[in-house]
Amino acid sequence: MSGDQTKFTQKPLFYWLLFIATAVVVFLIGLFGASVLERRSESYQLLQPVKPIADWEPSNAAWGENYPREYETYRATADTSFASPHGGSATIDALERYPRLVVLWAGYAFSRDYKQGRGHYHAVEDIRNTLRTAVPQPGTCWSCKSTDVPRLMNKIGAAEFYKAKWEDLGPEVVNNIGCQDCHDPKTMNLRITRPALIEAYQRQGKKIEESTHQQMRSQVCAQCHVEYYFKGKQEKYLTFPWDEGSTAEQIQSYYDKIEHVDWTHQISGTPMIKAQHPDWEIFQMGIHFQRGLACADCHMPYRSEGGVKFTNHKISSPLENVAGSCQVCHRESEKELIGNVQERQEKVRQLAGMAEELLVKAHIETRVALDHGATPEQIKAVHQLIRQAQWRWDFVVASHGGSFHAPIECARILGNAIEKAAEARTILAGLLGRLGVELPVPMPDISTKAKAQRYIGLDMAKLEAEKGDFKKRVIATWGEPAL
Amino acid sequence: MSGDQTKFTQKPLFYWLLFIATAVVVFLIGLFGASVLERRSESYQLLQPVKPIADWEPSNAAWGENYPREYETYRATADTSFASPHGGSATIDALERYPRLVVLWAGYAFSRDYKQGRGHYHAVEDIRNTLRTAVPQPGTCWSCKSTDVPRLMNKIGAAEFYKAKWEDLGPEVVNNIGCQDCHDPKTMNLRITRPALIEAYQRQGKKIEESTHQQMRSQVCAQCHVEYYFKGKQEKYLTFPWDEGSTAEQIQSYYDKIEHVDWTHQISGTPMIKAQHPDWEIFQMGIHFQRGLACADCHMPYRSEGGVKFTNHKISSPLENVAGSCQVCHRESEKELIGNVQERQEKVRQLAGMAEELLVKAHIETRVALDHGATPEQIKAVHQLIRQAQWRWDFVVASHGGSFHAPIECARILGNAIEKAAEARTILAGLLGRLGVELPVPMPDISTKAKAQRYIGLDMAKLEAEKGDFKKRVIATWGEPAL
Numbered sequence: 001m002s003g004d005q006t007k008f009t010q011k012p013l014f015y016w017l018l019f020i021a022t023a024v025v026v027f028l029i030g031l032f033g034a035s036v037l038e039r040r041s042e043s044y045q046l047l048q049p050v051k052p053i054a055d056w057e058p059s060n061a062a063w064g065e066n067y068p069r070e071y072e073t074y075r076a077t078a079d080t081s082f083a084s085p086h087g088g089s090a091t092i093d094a095l096e097r098y099p100r101l102v103v104l105w106a107g108y109a110f111s112r113d114y115k116q117g118r119g120h121y122h123a124v125e126d127i128r129n130t131l132r133t134a135v136p137q138p139g140t141c142w143s144c145k146s147t148d149v150p151r152l153m154n155k156i157g158a159a160e161f162y163k164a165k166w167e168d169l170g171p172e173v174v175n176n177i178g179c180q181d182c183h184d185p186k187t188m189n190l191r192i193t194r195p196a197l198i199e200a201y202q203r204q205g206k207k208i209e210e211s212t213h214q215q216m217r218s219q220v221c222a223q224c225h226v227e228y229y230f231k232g233k234q235e236k237y238l239t240f241p242w243d244e245g246s247t248a249e250q251i252q253s254y255y256d257k258i259e260h261v262d263w264t265h266q267i268s269g270t271p272m273i274k275a276q277h278p279d280w281e282i283f284q285m286g287i288h289f290q291r292g293l294a295c296a297d298c299h300m301p302y303r304s305e306g307g308v309k310f311t312n313h314k315i316s317s318p319l320e321n322v323a324g325s326c327q328v329c330h331r332e333s334e335k336e337l338i339g340n341v342q343e344r345q346e347k348v349r350q351l352a353g354m355a356e357e358l359l360v361k362a363h364i365e366t367r368v369a370l371d372h373g374a375t376p377e378q379i380k381a382v383h384q385l386i387r388q389a390q391w392r393w394d395f396v397v398a399s400h401g402g403s404f405h406a407p408i409e410c411a412r413i414l415g416n417a418i419e420k421a422a423e424a425r426t427i428l429a430g431l432l433g434r435l436g437v438e439l440p441v442p443m444p445d446i447s448t449k450a451k452a453q454r455y456i457g458l459d460m461a462k463l464e465a466e467k468g469d470f471k472k473r474v475i476a477t478w479g480e481p482a483l
Numbered sequence: 484m485s486g487d488q489t490k491f492t493q494k495p496l497f498y499w500l501l502f503i504a505t506a507v508v509v510f511l512i513g514l515f516g517a518s519v520l521e522r523r524s525e526s527y528q529l530l531q532p533v534k535p536i537a538d539w540e541p542s543n544a545a546w547g548e549n550y551p552r553e554y555e556t557y558r559a560t561a562d563t564s565f566a567s568p569h570g571g572s573a574t575i576d577a578l579e580r581y582p583r584l585v586v587l588w589a590g591y592a593f594s595r596d597y598k599q600g601r602g603h604y605h606a607v608e609d610i611r612n613t614l615r616t617a618v619p620q621p622g623t624c625w626s627c628k629s630t631d632v633p634r635l636m637n638k639i640g641a642a643e644f645y646k647a648k649w650e651d652l653g654p655e656v657v658n659n660i661g662c663q664d665c666h667d668p669k670t671m672n673l674r675i676t677r678p679a680l681i682e683a684y685q686r687q688g689k690k691i692e693e694s695t696h697q698q699m700r701s702q703v704c705a706q707c708h709v710e711y712y713f714k715g716k717q718e719k720y721l722t723f724p725w726d727e728g729s730t731a732e733q734i735q736s737y738y739d740k741i742e743h744v745d746w747t748h749q750i751s752g753t754p755m756i757k758a759q760h761p762d763w764e765i766f767q768m769g770i771h772f773q774r775g776l777a778c779a780d781c782h783m784p785y786r787s788e789g790g791v792k793f794t795n796h797k798i799s800s801p802l803e804n805v806a807g808s809c810q811v812c813h814r815e816s817e818k819e820l821i822g823n824v825q826e827r828q829e830k831v832r833q834l835a836g837m838a839e840e841l842l843v844k845a846h847i848e849t850r851v852a853l854d855h856g857a858t859p860e861q862i863k864a865v866h867q868l869i870r871q872a873q874w875r876w877d878f879v880v881a882s883h884g885g886s887f888h889a890p891i892e893c894a895r896i897l898g899n900a901i902e903k904a905a906e907a908r909t910i911l912a913g914l915l916g917r918l919g920v921e922l923p924v925p926m927p928d929i930s931t932k933a934k935a936q937r938y939i940g941l942d943m944a945k946l947e948a949e950k951g952d953f954k955k956r957v958i959a960t961w962g963e964p965a966l
Contacts, residue, residue: 290819332774347891347894347895348891348895350895350898354899408827408831408894411830411891411894411898415833415834415897415901418898418901419837419901422905422906425905426909427912429909429910429911429912429913429916430912432913432916433914433915433916433917434917434919436917439910439913440913
């Protein structure tokens with residue numbers, strides 16, 4: 001007991017020092033608390049625009065004044081230096097890498113020029129420059145390229161927009177894909193600005209306006225990253241072919257019923273379908289979608305700066321940021337995860353290559369059969385098989401990241417493509433055998449893009465010169481894209 | 484200060500009660516501790532046999548006296564009532580379900596009888612009963628069926644064991660696959676009892692004795708669940724064909740170099756390879772192996788009873804015990820996980836069906852071409868393609884669970900099988916066309932097992948009668964399997 005009394009026998013100076021030290025500590029804790037609250041309020045403030053944004057404001061810079069972090073990261077999509085570990089890069093010339101594509105698309109503008117898209121920040125520049133827009137195109141081709149599209153559609157209506165001439169709309173479309181394509185300027189909520197997606201949902205009896213926020217984090221991407229076609233010879237009305245479902249087979253059945261033909265193949269005379277980029281369709285057939293992920297989870301993962309957690313708007317391959325995307329869930333090393341992706345892609349790629357080889361041969365053998373007197377009636381089944389096989393192959397290879405998003409489904413589709421292309425060749429071999437044609441039919445040298453383009457009779461120098469002239473005469477008057 | 488003194492002013496009775504209560508609580512804690520220690524010591528005791536087990540002891544019951552939990556769960560493999568959600572069950576007659584297999588294996592014993600294995604507990608009974616052992620077989624066929632095999636090999640040597648007649652060894656082989664196949668009787672450590680696996684590792688310069696325990700939890704299974712062949716016309720020496728690697732392509736290359744032929748196809752005359760069950764090979768190409776799992780993790784997951792944690796020896800489909808296997812890692816519902824498995828299997832199955840259809844046609848068209856005067860020289864490339872295609876297809880479908888273990892690899896292999904079978908048919912169509920044969924060649928009705936067996940000329944009633952007679956004359960003298 002006596003010990004307790006001893007403690008209170010310290011000198012008064014001790015108690016003064018204790019008092020002052022306590023005061024200092026409490027003051028510092030107060031400062032720290034204020035800093036936390038300030039950062040918190042900063043993150044709230046960010047939800048409210050400092051300068052109000054006008055309806056249909058196409059300028060990304062104007063939005064960026066209010067949302068500097070999102071704008072800065074969006075602008076980083078200008079940087080296309082990332083070369084993916086599987087040999088991808090933003091400057092891939094697909095026709096150089098896979099010259100067979102030139103033959104597969106003979107008679108269609110894709111055989112002239114097909115490069116990997118360089119990302120949202122370059123959309124306007126890239127569509128101005130491609131040789132595919134050297135042939136007359138409708139306004140529909142602008143639909144996914146610019147924040148000016150919602151503005152123009154609001155002004156003149158979607159139907160008028162689509163059926164305008166591509167070059168007539170050129171001067172009006174200068175702002176690259178950006179903020180208002182996906183966001184409401186008042187609330188910053190995600191919103192759908194493109195009628196084609198809303199209309200596709202309506203035709204299926206689904207209400208897109210009832211989507212959750214997590215669903216919207218994919219659906220804003222699905223405004224463009226989908227399979228589509230231009231409906232009507234004059235109308236060129238942008239339409240998503242999902243009325244029977246969105247597998248390769250269901251979409252083909254839809255196209256067959258409306259007898260949709262994108263082009264007649266220059267060599268084989270087949271009524272072809274060109275797949276666009278069914279990214280969203282294929283993503284939905286894979287495990288990441290099935291486990292509840294949205295596009296933005298991996299392509300725009302959250303990032304923290306100071307007290308602010310925000311969505312990184314540098315939309316890119318998750319392989320550019322494995323730590324921020326894959327490793328949020330997967331506990332394996334970056335090297336191992338990238339290896340897993342590559343393995344899937346290489347296996348699917350092997351099957352795609354087989355389908356390409358068979359299809360090239362099928363187109364050429366069909367030509368030889370026709371030249372030796374095969375009747376349209378005899379070739380009908382062959383045309384049907386080539387159309388179906390190339391559609392399936394294209395559905396997979398045109399899809400960005402399909403062989404990662406849903407590798408088993410992609411392999412399944414390609415297995416079907418191989419079977420159908422080979423079946424066409426079996427029928428052709430019987431026909432050619434009976435027509436007395438020596439087999440195998442000799443194949444041309446299409447080992448480079450230049451050789452393949454020469455083989456299908458493209459005068460690339462002339463096409464380039466014409467495009468150069470068009471750029472000087474017309475595109476130059478549109479002004480610089482708003483970069 | 485004075486309060487402290489107050490506390491000690493309670494009556495003596497209070498302290499006596501406190502003392503007694505403390506004594507009671509301490510006693511109960513002591514009892515609980517003793518119970519924990521007892522359970523702990525029980526689980527240690529279990530590692531030491533109560534009754535020592537002799538070297539090469541084949542009787543599972545003898546081992547079971549020491550390890551009742553493992554033995555009870557092992558005996559539960561007798562129960563084959565589980566029907567997997569994808570329509571599998573232990574009593575599937577594969578030829579009933581897929582009658583095309585009869586034609587694909589024409590001329591080989593598999594076309595007579597091919598049922599799903601019923602599990603380790605039924606191994607001896609099942610091999611006695613199958614029609615495949617009605618044709619003369621070597622001792623090698625017993626290699627994976629019984630705990631008597633290590634005992635006999637120790638006695639007469641592996642080489643003598645293999646080249647004995649199957650029926651001569653029959654009386655000696657009565658204990659079903661069990662304890663000593665995988666365990667050391669002294670230490671219970673996992674051990675390899677079959678020379679073929681050890682020899683295959685040695686030829687590749689690998690030391691299986693340096694394997695970790697986790698590796699051994701797969702490798703004991705890999706003694707049997709692998710691709711193999713019988714080397715030497717007389718020797719019939721069990722050999723794993725992994726010298727160049729264990730992909731479908733690498734194993735085929737190995738077989739081609741040694742000109743290995745399992746049988747000559749009765750219809751097409753093709754020199755064929757029959758795939759066995761490359762379960763371990765395909766498992767290694769899938770994500771579960773890549774993430775460090777062993778066979779036992781999913782097929783024999785741990786279980787707790789009282790204080791004892793032990794390995795469930797009811798080796799079975801993980802779908803029979805999703806909670807104990809998949810859900811240890813995956814946080815999805817049982818229904819969703821089973822759905823994921825089914826989706827993979829159905830997609831791979833679609834491609835397998837295509838390959839089967841093409842191969843049946845290729846065999847029959849080859850026959851027609853030969854009957855119309857095609858020369859062996861003309862048919863050589865066709866034979867080569869059929870051999871390669873059917874090997875690939877068989878590699879996938881013969882593998883237990885392959886379409887789950889490595890679905891992308893299986894789809895890739897089947898895509899290759901489809902391409903090669905179709906290429907054979909393309910060559911055949913050209914040949915047949917030139918030979919003036921009307922195309923398409925009519926196909927027989929093989930829509931049931933009975934029709935398909937009749938088509939290839941099997942007199943099943945006679946074969947069944949002969950087998951029945953053999954069972955009465957010979958097998959009946961071997962005694963009952965030790966169940």
